[in-house]
Amino acid sequence: MKKMSLRTRVLTGAVAAAALGAGTLGAVSANASAPAAAPVAAVKADTANRNLQQSTHLTVDAASKAAQAALDAAEKEHQKVAVSVVDRNGNTIVTLRGDGAGPQAYESAEKKAYTAVSWNAPTSELAKRLAQTPNLKDIPGTLFLAGGAPVQVKGAPVAGIGVAGAPSGDLDEKFAQAGAAALAK
DSSP states (O other), X not given: OOOOOHHHHHHHHHHHHHHHHHHHHHHHHHHHHSOOOOOOOOOOOOTTOTTOOOOOXXXXXXXXXXXXXXXXXXXXXXXXXXXXXXETTSOEEEEEEOTTOOHHHHHHHHHHHHHHHHHTXXXXXXXXXXXXXXXXXXXXXXXXXXXXXXXXXXXXXXXXXXXXXXXXXXXXXXXXXXXXXXXXX
16 A cells, blocks of 8 residues: 555545535525525314314213123123223224133123124124025124124214123123113103
């Protein structure tokens, strides 16, 4: 490797510094000349606007109250069940698994609640529809067995309550109805 003279080293350093300075100045001046982004205006939600819709949802406290009422109704009859409450969109708000409930009860309760709110009907009624439309059972996340009850406000579904684990769907649905009735108190 050839050694550079002092004069060459100083000259090379000066050129490098000038190039770096020019690049920095160019970047700063380019940014300074760019127009500033306009601030985003806030959109006001006007309930009179026909593009907006209001919906009713259960609170966590209300969902918990309904689930506990359903579980209490089952326990009074010595039934070991799981209870699930879902919102209008089928999202689980709360699930309670009673002492001794089977491992399938948890998931079955959620699916019954989802099915009830999706069709705004008790799942025992929906199970009867399978005779005319058997492929309904193929819809993901649904379970067409008795034990699910919709929660309605002015006839529109706002939640679903599902119960699973009792020896019959009729009992499951009875307990789900007890949960829905607790919301009216």
